[in-house]
Amino acid sequence: xxxxxxxxxxxxxxxxxxxxxxxxxxxxxxxxxxxxxxxxxxxxxxxxxxxxxxxxxxxxxxxxxxxxxxxxxxxxxxxxxxxxxxxxxxxxxxxxxxxxxxxxxxxxxxxxxxxxxxxxxxxxxxxxxxxxxxxxxxxxxxxxxxxxxxxxxxxxxxxxxxxxxxxxxxxxxxxxxxxxxxxxxxxxxxxxxxxxxxxxxxxxxxxxxxxxxxxxxxxxxxxxxxxxxxxxxxxxxxxxxxxxxxxxxxxxxxxxxxxxxxxxxxxxxxxxxxxxxxxxxxxxxxxxxxxxxxxxxxxxxxxxxxxxxxxxxxxxxxxxxxxxxxxxxxxxxxxxxxxxxxxxxxxxxxxxxxxxxxxxxxxxxxxxxxxxxxxxxxxxxxxxxxxxxxxx
Amino acid sequence: xxxxxxxxxxxxxxxxxxxxxxxxxxxxxxxxxxxxxxxxxxxxxxxxxxxxxxxxxxxxxxxxxxxxxxxxxxxxxxxxxxxxxxxxxxxxxxxxxxxxxxxxxxxxxxxxxxxxxxxxxxxxxxxxxxxxxx
Numbered sequence: 001x002x003x004x005x006x007x008x009x010x011x012x013x014x015x016x017x018x019x020x021x022x023x024x025x026x027x028x029x030x031x032x033x034x035x036x037x038x039x040x041x042x043x044x045x046x047x048x049x050x051x052x053x054x055x056x057x058x059x060x061x062x063x064x065x066x067x068x069x070x071x072x073x074x075x076x077x078x079x080x081x082x083x084x085x086x087x088x089x090x091x092x093x094x095x096x097x098x099x100x101x102x103x104x105x106x107x108x109x110x111x112x113x114x115x116x117x118x119x120x121x122x123x124x125x126x127x128x129x130x131x132x133x134x135x136x137x138x139x140x141x142x143x144x145x146x147x148x149x150x151x152x153x154x155x156x157x158x159x160x161x162x163x164x165x166x167x168x169x170x171x172x173x174x175x176x177x178x179x180x181x182x183x184x185x186x187x188x189x190x191x192x193x194x195x196x197x198x199x200x201x202x203x204x205x206x207x208x209x210x211x212x213x214x215x216x217x218x219x220x221x222x223x224x225x226x227x228x229x230x231x232x233x234x235x236x237x238x239x240x241x242x243x244x245x246x247x248x249x250x251x252x253x254x255x256x257x258x259x260x261x262x263x264x265x266x267x268x269x270x271x272x273x274x275x276x277x278x279x280x281x282x283x284x285x286x287x288x289x290x291x292x293x294x295x296x297x298x299x300x301x302x303x304x305x306x307x308x309x310x311x312x313x314x315x316x317x318x319x320x321x322x323x324x325x326x327x328x329x330x331x332x333x334x335x336x337x338x339x340x341x342x343x344x345x346x347x348x349x350x351x352x353x354x355x356x357x358x359x360x361x362x363x364x365x366x367x368x369x370x371x372x373x374x375x376x377x378x379x380x381x382x383x384x385x386x387x388x389x390x391x392x
Numbered sequence: 393x394x395x396x397x398x399x400x401x402x403x404x405x406x407x408x409x410x411x412x413x414x415x416x417x418x419x420x421x422x423x424x425x426x427x428x429x430x431x432x433x434x435x436x437x438x439x440x441x442x443x444x445x446x447x448x449x450x451x452x453x454x455x456x457x458x459x460x461x462x463x464x465x466x467x468x469x470x471x472x473x474x475x476x477x478x479x480x481x482x483x484x485x486x487x488x489x490x491x492x493x494x495x496x497x498x499x500x501x502x503x504x505x506x507x508x509x510x511x512x513x514x515x516x517x518x519x520x521x522x523x524x525x526x
Binding site: 149152153156157159160161163164165167168171184187188 | 410413417491
């Protein structure tokens with residue numbers, strides 16, 4: 001294996017050894033050579049070095065002493081000691097003080113050196129990978145804690161409301177008023193129902209395998225209208241739709257449904273009761289560059305300026321919402337990111353809100369995304385980005 | 393100061409349904425003279441800051457999980473108020489999730505009498521004080 005991304009630092013007081021080493025391996029690895037320990041340290045501070053080779057017998061300090069000196073500040077690189085003769089003392093020190101990975105005996109054989117470099121680099125990479133995954137796991141745990149905390153509240157709150165209503169209903173002597181309490185119970189049940197559906201959506205989005213199909217936006221919008229018509233306030237609002245689609249567009253239908261469903265539900269829920277003509281304008285434009293731009297504009301209550309950055313965060317609620325779960329827009333943003341798209345928000349309180357979503361067609365963007373992000377499909381990588389608003 | 397019932401209540405809870413139900417329950421069971429409800433902790437804080445004629449012994453029921461300003465943030469804001477005012481009321485926190493950390497945090501707080509499960513158990517609340525006639 002030759003791998004020019006492996007960086008090796010070789011320190012030896014004999015310039016000929018350095019030159020011979022460099023001549024042999026320079027095509028396979030990135031080689032840094034020096035005769036002086038101070039310069040070697042400077043290189044370690046400035047470059048990412050994977051493997052250090054040091055000659056044991058040097059005038060200023062021995063190879064083992066050098067390793068002992070740099071080991072704490074630079075624990076990552078693997079250390080090889082080159083020695084010309086078998087000295088048991090040096091060997092013991094090398095292992096105990098220098099924590100050396102391998103000995104290389106002089107004169108070294110090219111094939112042998114190659115093998116142990118590749119071996120060391122494999123371990124180096126595995127350790128780095130492990131470290132990265134550990135960090136991701138920690139992040140995931142933190143988010144899970146947050147999730148459990150908030151979800152346990154949001155799941156139990158409607159239940160405790162119902163219990164409270166029942167307790168109150170039992171205090172009531174006449175049976176007529178019971179109906180009033182049943183209506184209240186229904187409100188709470190609906191809230192719990194919305195929350196559980198949102199959680200299921202979130203997991204479908206986070207864990208589900210994307211299924212890419214050709215999207216017909218006319219069909220999609222018709223389907224979503226069937227779902228949102230049951231939201232209180234739907235009958236009061238006027239919805240204008242303009243769809244401009246002349247070419248095939250490929251994407252994950254489930255994610256698009258989640259995005260549109262949430263944005264439109266919000267537009268209905270947060271309509272401004274003070275306005276005579278509540279309105280939602282949906283514009284879908286898929287005429288350019290294999291992408292779609294969806295904008296949803298309403299003349300609702302708007303989002304307060306200090307809340308605009310936070311509304312995409314998990315469990316953030318900007319208002320005292322009777323039906324908000326605080327998870328809808330978080331799921332929307334996750335879905336948009338998974339489709340390699342962007343979402344932006346423009347809002348003026350009392351005037352209204354526009355969400356603009358741009359998504360590339362998935363047949364083209366798939367290869368592109370894989371190139372840019374090698375770990376794009378790893379299950380732990382993407383689902384736990386700390387929630388911040390992306391406006392790029 | 394001892395807790396006595398019936399009493400004046402302030403209820404701070406973002407859920408309008410719980411406000412309605414608890415207000416009605418407190419009045420119906422006769423442990424409340426009056427119940428004043430707030431949906432936003434900030435409004436309640438502003439009310440208390442401006443209030444000078446607050447009845448001594450007033451009981452505050454504060455929900456923990458609220459948007460914008462949660463129950464703990466509300467109590468932190470409250471502790472800035474003059475001692476003479478703070479001493480006028482008893483604070484109970486309300487929680488539907490009963491998270492262990494919330495529980496510990498609430499019980500350690502000087503200003504908080506205790507943390508109560510939702511739904512509100514009137515008999516449990518009664519056990520913290522005594523019923524006076526008239």
